[in-house]
C-alpha cells in the first residue's frame with residue numbers, strides 16, 4: 553500500500569480539485585475515511601486469514617463493490633437529508649465511490665505485495681496496473697521510520713503528491729484566468 557498519509561492526501565486534494573463549492577467539515581472527514589478504510593483489512597492477519605484470500609489484505613475491502621457499498625452508506629447516514637437519487641445524491645455517491653476506489657488503484661500501482669481483488673467477491677483474482685512506479689509501504693509502522701520508509705515517501709511524493717498539487721494549482725490558475733476574462737469582458741461592455 554502507499555502510506556495512510558498519501559491516501560489521505562489523495563482524498564483531500566482530489567476533493568479540492570473536484571468540488572468548487574464550500575463543503576461541511578464532515579465531507580472532508582468522510583473523504584479521508586473512505587480513502588484509508590480499505591486498509592482496515594489488515595486485521596485479517598490477526599484472524600489467520602491469509603493475504604491471498606477474498607477477505608485477506610487487498611481483498612474485498614479494496615474492491616469496486618466495497619467502494620460502491622461504502623459510498624452509498626456514507627451518503628445515506630452522513631448526508632441523510634440529501635434527496636435520494638437526486639443529481640447531488642449521485643454526485644456525492646460517485647465522489648465517495650471514486651475516493652474509495654482510488655485506494656485500490658494506488659495499491660495496484662505499487663511494486664510489492666499481492667495485487668488487488670478489484671472484482672471481489674465475484675472474482676478473487678488479484679490485479680496490478682501495468683504501470684507500478686510507487687514503492688510499496690511497509691504494513692507495520694516501525695519500518696516506516698527507516699531508509700526504506702524514506703524511499704517510499706519519496707516515490708509517493710513524486711508520483712502522487714506532486715501531480716495532485718500541480719493539478720490543484722492549475723485549477724486555481726484556470727479559475728483565476730477565466731475570472732479575469734469575464735471581468736475584462738464586462739469592462740468592455
Ligand SMILES: [Zn+2]
Nearest residue numbers: 553590591659
Ligand atoms: Zn490498501
